[in-house]
Amino acid sequence: MNRDDTTDEAPDTEADRLVGASADREDQAVEAALRPKDLDEFIGQEKVREQLDLVLRAARARGATADHVLLSGAPGLGKTTLSMIIAAEMEAPIRITSGPAIQHAGDLASILSSLQEGEVLFLDEIHRMSRPAEEMLYMAMEDFRVDVIVGKGPGATAIPLELPPFTLVGATTRAGLLPPPLRDRFGFTAHMEFYEPAELERVVHRSAGLLDVEIDTAGAAEIAGRSRGTPRIANRLLRRVRDYAQVKADGVIDREIARAALRVYEVDARGLDRLDRGVLEALLKLFGGGPVGLSTLAVAVGEERETVEEVAEPFLVREGLLARTPRGRVATPAAWAHLGLTAPERAPGGFAGGIGQQDLFGA
Ligand SMILES: Nc1ncnc2c1ncn2[C@@H]1O[C@H](COP(=O)(O)OP(=O)(O)OP(=O)(O)O)[C@@H](O)[C@H]1O
Numbered sequence: 001m002n003r004d005d006t007t008d009e010a011p012d013t014e015a016d017r018l019v020g021a022s023a024d025r026e027d028q029a030v031e032a033a034l035r036p037k038d039l040d041e042f043i044g045q046e047k048v049r050e051q052l053d054l055v056l057r058a059a060r061a062r063g064a065t066a067d068h069v070l071l072s073g074a075p076g077l078g079k080t081t082l083s084m085i086i087a088a089e090m091e092a093p094i095r096i097t098s099g100p101a102i103q104h105a106g107d108l109a110s111i112l113s114s115l116q117e118g119e120v121l122f123l124d125e126i127h128r129m130s131r132p133a134e135e136m137l138y139m140a141m142e143d144f145r146v147d148v149i150v151g152k153g154p155g156a157t158a159i160p161l162e163l164p165p166f167t168l169v170g171a172t173t174r175a176g177l178l179p180p181p182l183r184d185r186f187g188f189t190a191h192m193e194f195y196e197p198a199e200l201e202r203v204v205h206r207s208a209g210l211l212d213v214e215i216d217t218a219g220a221a222e223i224a225g226r227s228r229g230t231p232r233i234a235n236r237l238l239r240r241v242r243d244y245a246q247v248k249a250d251g252v253i254d255r256e257i258a259r260a261a262l263r264v265y266e267v268d269a270r271g272l273d274r275l276d277r278g279v280l281e282a283l284l285k286l287f288g289g290g291p292v293g294l295s296t297l298a299v300a301v302g303e304e305r306e307t308v309e310e311v312a313e314p315f316l317v318r319e320g321l322l323a324r325t326p327r328g329r330v331a332t333p334a335a336w337a338h339l340g341l342t343a344p345e346r347a348p349g350g351f352a353g354g355i356g357q358q359d360l361f362g363a
Pocket residue numbers: 021022023030031032034035036041042043044045074075076077078079080081082173203231232235
């Protein structure tokens with residue numbers, strides 16, 4: 001693994017997962033075509049939509065540039081999409097850059113000084129910007145002004161530069177990492193939540209329409225239920241199920257086809273993949289449901305500690321299947337139920353005997 005220690009990306013295996021939330025190459029290639037273009041087309045996130053609609057409408061009515069907006073939420077929930085929608089709703093051009101791309105304050109100064117009046121500046125992964133750039137951004141956001149430093153050492157001078165009013169749209173998967181002075185300079189913060197299955201069902205239907213794929217309600221529901229609350233995953237599973245439907249059937253997706261396809265890809269009825277189930281199975285079958293230490297669990301699964309902790313566990317915890325306790329990892333009753341196993345009579349630390357393996361794929 002080749003990771004520098006400033007990165008907060010998940011380990012490598014996340015990128016290869018069918019149910020991983022980060023964008024892979026194929027996602028990047030097709031996502032532009034699937035992005036909703038305005039607020040009405042944007043599915044779910046009712047609160048965010050309502051609030052953003054007010055912010056943008058009011059700015060338009062005043063003929064003003066919209067306030068700075070911070071979008072926070074897990075990967076694949078629609079932050080980039082919303083930033084483009086903000087620009088479209090304001091009928092403004094959009095400039096796209098990201099925290100890691102701005103390492104020097106000078107990089108930021110040159111972007112800021114070339115903005116047009118009213119332009120939207122989308123700063124993705126804003127929590128990964130360098131400190132000097134961040135400080136320049138404070139002033140730019142507040143006073144639409146930057147000080148460009150010319151020269152070095154005692155002879156350095158600050159040349160003030162006026163900026164046209166612009167709207168900064170920052171996106172972060174880690175709102176907690178933003179320094180409070182930066183957070184405070186946003187007029188509006190949108191917290192994106194995971195989507196409900198019914199909302200993802202609409203996402204699947206919409207995308208199927210755009211991709212010219214025929215799908216029925218039950219087929220869409222089946223995909224939605226396995227998409228981990230994340231539109232990007234829903235769209236990816238839809239593409240894989242489409243492949244299956246084309247090769248093995250007449251191209252039409254119904255419940256049976258969706259189930260059979262996702263069985264091939266080992267994504268079960270709750271959206272767990274092989275890695276997730278491996279972790280749960282080890283915890284239940286080898287350690288009686290825990291508590292067991294992370295390192296021991298990782299060895300039992302044959303994975304790196306980080307992979308178990310950062311790639312598998314977050315979703316298992318979110319789903320209420322696994323708990324992290326001071327004494328170690330513990331399976332919840334829902335985990336036993338999901339794998340169709342019976343929890344042992346509790347002699348603490350005792351080992352479980354599995355009874356009957358349930359069909360997880362529901363086919
Ligand atoms: N509310 C939505 N309605 C319909 N489709 C959506 C919605 N939100 C996201 N999508 C789809 O999911 C895909 C991923 O969304 P997007 O790229 O905006 O996520 P993101 O939050 O920026 O992710 P990352 O954190 O990885 O940058 C988009 O291509 C879009 O098609």
